[in-house]
Structures are given as C-alpha cells and as structure tokens.
Amino acid sequence: MAVTIKDVARIANVAPSTVSRVIADSPRISEETKQKVKKAMEKLGYHPNQNARNLASQSTQTIGLVMPSSKDVGFQNPFFPTVLQGISEGAHEKNYALHMTTGKSKKEILEAVIQMVQGKRVDGVVLLYSSVEDKVISYLQERDFPFVLIGKPYKDIEEITHVDNDNIRAMKDATEYLIQLGHRQIGFIGGSMELMVTADRLHGYERALIEAGIDLKKEYIIHQEFLREGGQEAVREIMKLRTPPTGLVVADDFMALGVLNTLDELGIRVPEDISIVSFNNVLLAEMAKPPLTSVDINIFELGYQASKNLITMVENSNEPTKRLIISHRLIERLSCSRPNTEKLE
Template sequence: MMAVTIKDVAKQANVAPSTVSRVLSDSPRISEKTKKKVRKVMEEMGYYINHNARVLVQKSTQTIGIVMKNSTSASLHDPFFPEVLRGISALCHQQSFNISITTGESEEAIFNDVVKMVQGKRVDGLIVSYSKKDDKVVPFLVKSGIPFVVVGKPIGKANEIMSVDNDNVQAAKEATEYLIRLGHTKIGFISEQPKYEVSAARLQGYTDAMRMNNLDIDADFIKHLDKSEPMKRVVDELLDGSKLPTGFVVTDDIAALNLLLCLREKNIKVPEEVSIISFNNTIIAKLATPPLTSIDTQIYQLGYESAKCLIEEIKNPLMFKKSVIIPTFIEERGSCQSLLDK
C-alpha cells in the first residue's frame, strides 16, 4: 500500500498542496474552516506527517532524550525508573513529543549515547534521571547549550541547571524522626553508594535528626551497599558485632526488601525485633511481607514535571532555570513497631 502524500490530500480536499502544508504548520493565514476540512481528509485518508521532512523544515525533532542512571536492563528492573518514564511519557504524549532512551550498558557507553543524541541533533533536549559526583553527562550538556533537566539536586552550579527533585534531606529527617517517635534510639542507615546526590542528602537528613534528638550516631550503623558490600554481609557484620539496630532507614524499597529477606534468614522478625522504613513507595513496598512503611517520593510526578519543565524550555530557550520540589509523605504499613508499648 502506497503512503498517502500531501498531493493526494490536496486533490481530495480540492485545495492546493501549499494549503495542506500550511495546515500542517497551523499557519494563521489559513481559515479554521479550511483547516477543519483538510484535517478531516487527512484522517479519512490515513495521512501521517513525515517527521524526518518536518525536522528539516522546523529544525525540531519533537523528541526528548532520557539519560538512564545505569544500564537499561538494571534501570528497568528498579521500579523507580518505569514509574519516572510513565510520568515523562504522559506529558510527552500530551505535547506530541517522542522519547529516545540511552541504551548503553556502561557509564562510558551511556555518555557516548548522549554525545550522539546531541551532536547528531537527534533530540531537542534531555532529561538526566540522576545526579551524581564526577558525572560527565551534565557538564557536557551545560557546554553544548542544549536544554536539559536533572531529576535530582544538581551538583555544582545548581542555579544554572533546571531540576526536579524532592527535599531529600527533609524526607530522611522525617523518616528517622518517625522511628524516634516510636521509641527507637539505635537506628541504622543503609544506602547505595554515596556518589549519588540523593544518597548523600538522605544521609544528611538521618544524621540531622539523630543529632537534633541527642542520639548517638554509631559509625558501624551507617552502611553503603555496593558489589563488595552486599546486604548479606552488612547484616552479618552487625550481628557479629552483636550490635543490631532496632530500626533502619533504608534509601530505597529494593534494598529494604533485601534487608527484610536477610533478617528473615537469620530468624530476626520484622517489625517485632527490627523496624524498617524505606523510600519511594513502589509496588515492592506494598507487596513485601510485612508491607514496608515507605516515604512516597511521588515518582510519577517527578517524571511528569521534568518533562513539563524541559518542553517549556525547548519552546522558550530564554526562560529562567527553575527548580521544582515535589513533596513527600510517609505511607505507613506493617514494617515498623513502637518500642514504647514494650
């Protein structure tokens, strides 16, 4: 079946091909009545805009790039990213924008994907889905001058970078104070590597809450997970030192579920012996046994607002670089128990 052309539409609508082109670009020189008639014919004939041709004319791709935190497979296994993508997609759909995602499996490959997107003029702007130290992507985007938004608090000249984030210091402070109100004084903190800004901010919130409540911060209770320090080893180390906290603030639901499973292997009951509060309030928190009390970071909204800010900047490059803060709240479930009743 041959693709329908502008000439075919013009013939059917009984107008000049130049009129059809003007309808496509929503020219004010064409009356609403003619626009309506031509659009109806397009729909009936199944005419679709040739985006490649449009890019050449408008110098716009109607596409935004999304920079993943790490390999696509790892990112999509973490329920945080599909939910961010859902928010981004919803706004892009409203604005008729497409999405292009980095597919590199390493930091270097992801950076090369970004360079190709920018230098190949494949996207109008980008959303960087993380903020971390020693990142090459953000400095490259600043230098290139392309519109972009960071999901997280930018490191460095934050006032020159558009961002959408939660107040992670405050959220972690509230999570820690939630356990303190339940009578916990020995509280542990578990996060992924602190090179990510979100981990550092949540650690700050935890230490602020402990200090403000005159509680000792035990360095042995602060653990950062990586390949050499998996959750099983963290739990073993705490048990070997006979110093298991009665409560844990864990920076994401996956790590909290992992902690739950490691404690179960050791026959340590949650919440009877140990309480856990985590972050992100993903499907994992709801389905865990017991279900996890978790800080809802409104992930969908983070994605939606980041796309909204980016498309605003694409359409108006001179707009000021704003920072949007998405509020958080605690979703209480069964993984925390008061020590005050004991």
C-alpha cells in the same frame, strides 16, 4: 490519491496556512478553529508527514534519555520503569519520541551522549540520575544543549533545570517517624555516596538524630548498591554489631526487600524485633512480607515533569532555569512498631 493540506483546508473552510499552524499546535490559533481542522483531518484520514515537518524545522521531535550504567541499577531497580512511564507520558502529550542510551561505564555513557548530541539525534536530554562530578552534565553545559536533570545537581544548582524531591526533608520525616515510636537505636542503609540522593538522605537522617539528642554512630551507617543484594549485605553487617539497631531507615524499597529476606533467614522478626521504613513506595513495598512503611516520592511525577519541562526548554530557548520539588508522603504499613523493650533490657 493522497490527501493534502489543501484538501483539509477546503473541508474546514480555512486557509492552508491555518491547517499548518494547527498541526504545529500554534498558540495563535483558537481552540475552536483547532477542533474544526482536526475534525476535517479525521474525516479525510489525513496524517501529517512528521519527518518532513522535522526536517523543515531542524527538529528531531525526540528526547534523549540517559540511564545510569547498564552494569549497575539501571535495568533492575523498579524506580526506573516508573519514572520512564512519567517521561513517556509527558513526551506523548507533545508528540515527542524517546531515544534511550546507557553504557557499562561513565566513559561509555559520555561517549553515547556525545554521539546522540553531535549526531543531532535528539532535541534535548533527560538525565535519570545525579552523581558527583558528572562529565555528561559538564559536556551538555559547554554545548549549551537543553537538558533536565532528575535529582539535585552536585554544583551549578542555580544554572541547571532539575526535578527532585526534598530528600533531606523526606529522610528526616522517615527517621523522625521511628523516633516518635520510641526508637533511639536507628540504622541507615543507603546507596553509593557518589549519588546526590544518598548524600541528601544521609543528611536528613543525621539531622533527625541530632535534633532528637541521639548520638550518631558510624557503625549504624552502611552504604551499598540500590539493589536487593545491597540490602542483604548491608543488614548482615549491621546485625553483627554487639548492639544492633531496633529500627532501620533504608533508602530504597528494592534494598529493603533484601533486608527483609535476610532478616527472615536470621530469624529476626519485623516489626516485633526491628522496624523498617523504606523509600520510593513501588509496588513491591506493598507486596512485601510484612508490607513496608515507605516514603512515596511520586516517581511518575518526577519523570512527567522532567520531560514536560525539557520540551518547554526545547521549544523556547528563553525559558528560565527551574528547580521543581515534587512532594512526598509517608505511607504507613506493617513494618514498624514500638521497640521491643524486653530485648533492650
């Protein structure tokens, strides 16, 4: 015979309504009572009927995840598995499931989001990228549907809850690190300018050079995809210059891995001939040869805070808009040194 809420209530010596409130994690119930009810549930082997609860509350208890284009970096760059771990942790704490969607184009992604929202498959959405003039964001705003953006919005920044790093400051710190080592010829390898993260990091790079009195050189700025192949193509182009840089800031560790591979093929030593600072501090940065100096942007925390704050929005429609900035720090390894003065002469 199936165990019911009434059975749990009898063992815990509380009203059935109290058991229901404990299951719903009501703040009106004391922690002592919650523990007493949970022990009774465990003793009886009682498991709440999640589907019935969701149907009654008109909730799916599910978060939608919108990935970048599947033909792009979504399932290749190590950034995404780490940010997904953070999102999953935040969702798990509140017993929410995850529903992931993507597409081969911006149009397909928008259509998938429309189906997810109109089909009432999710209670809210986390966008794992931030691009210029994103129609997905416009659609969610028009529907007044709960969503959180990982990254900085292109517009309406005060109206959109988002979790981000201070990417301008972070790239400025990375560039200034090379300047402090004595580098004056510093190149920038970044991703697509359609992405807000690229625009901000380019801004930080330019600001560091200007404040140090170093001339900006357009030929030192290369944009490619956030992929190893992108780094390979970018560094081949930049090293063909008559006066190649002695230092590089690379906006992504995965790209930096491609940079290292190509420099090795060209017989250019790191850090003896050229220094490299990259971003994200994923595991491959530590495993690279040489290990990469990299800016740790706390990827896991970006995902964790995104899902945690989305669930708060879902459960409280009056929750104010937030801008959460996750801290960063430079991790020094073996890919940087003072410039080779012999090569500069």
